Amino acid sequence: MGTGHPADVLQRALAGAGVRGGEVIVPSYGTLEVAEAVRQAGGVPVFADIDADTFCVDPAAVEAAVTARTQAVVPVHQFGHRADMVRIGRLAERRGLFVAEHEVQRTSxxxxxxxxxxxxxxxxxxxxxxxxxxxxxxxxxxxxxxxxxxxxxxxxxxxxxxxxxxxxxxxxxxxxxxxxxxxxxxxxxxxxxxxxxxxxxxxxxxxxxxxxxxxxxxxxxxxxxxxxxxxx
Structure with a gap:
């Protein structure tokens, strides 16, 4: 999604996707910065549950949270474990959602x-x-x-x-x-x-x-x- 602080990059990506006023599905288990980035971009954070093994947002919970107002989903790669981007990607394609991956930190x-x-x-x-x-x-x-x-x-x-x-x-x-x-x-x-x-x-x-x-x-x-x- 670009360079810079991850939260700033996420905010710019969501704003660029035109989420203003729309719902963005995010995990509640994690840092405040993801929901704050959604709010700063003009979106409304909607919280979905996590997978018990990975602590990443559960694709089934994401699907259950989708409404007519949903515009995007933010899968967070939690603690270094990657979210299930295959299932989330398929869901997003089927429902016409923007996907903004978020990783808090990277290492060499x-x-x-x-x-x-x-x-x-x-x-x-x-x-x-x-x-x-x-x-x-x-x-x-x-x-x-x-x-x-x-x-x-x-x-x-x-x-x-x-x-x-x-x-x-x-x-x-x-x-x-x-x-x-x-x-x-x-x-x-x-x-x-x-x-x-x-x-x-x-x-x-x-x-x-x-x-x-x-x-x-x-x-x-x-x-x-x-x-x-x-x-x-």
Whole structure:
């Protein structure tokens, strides 16, 4: 879509597509900047639910959100996992919608390869959290390594995070509040996968410069906190 800050590029693309006054379908699970770019372009953000595995907007939820006023859809490549552009592209072609892909950040090929190697190490060794799932052919650059801690709700995830930090492991909640619950964009809509991800998800360190010892520290700290997961 061009160069510049991703949100500015997105706003220009939507404005150029003439979305003023029309609805633009976006995910609520993610950053505020996507909905804000839609608003700045003169559009009305409509929030769709996410896919439980990828955290990207669910094509089925996008289709369900389409109305006569829908003009565009913004698939966000969440945490480095690509959205399902094939299904979204087919839907957009069928319904005459403009598609504006959005990626929050990009990394060099070398950094991406190192992150992917670190992520593979963590996925293989972590046992008491739900590790990222990559859909076949989608690709994942692991800008963030987001796991689920699906105990009995948010307190378990937050207690897990506090204990990790006390043991020297950097971690953060990637999305504290879905955008559809923020005052500026509050909508009376139920997005179950979005709400569940907001309660369960935690981003663990996967930086390209991490050493094997640092990765092992993450694994040891997480695996020592077993017992928070519900039975399969």
């Amino acid at each position: 090929s070398v950094e991406t390869a190192m992150r992917q190697a670190n992520a593979a190490y963590l996925i293989q060794r972590l046992t008491d959290v739900v590790t990222p799932r990559v859909h076949p052919g989608a690709g994942h650059t692991f800008l963030q390594f987001v796991v689920r801690v699906p105990g009995n709700g948010r307190p378990d995830r937050d207690a897990f995070a506090r204990t990790l930090r006390a043991r020297g492991v950097r971690c953060r909640v990637p999305v504290q509040t879905p955008v559809h619950r923020m005052p500026l964009f509050r909508r009376d809509v139920w997005l179950p996968e979005t709400e569940r991800a907001a309660d369960e998800c935690l981003a663990l360190p996967v930086d390209a410069g991490m050493t094997r010892r640092e990765l092992q520290r993450v694994v040891s700290a997480c695996n020592a906190l077993g017992g928070l997961l519900q039975p399969a």
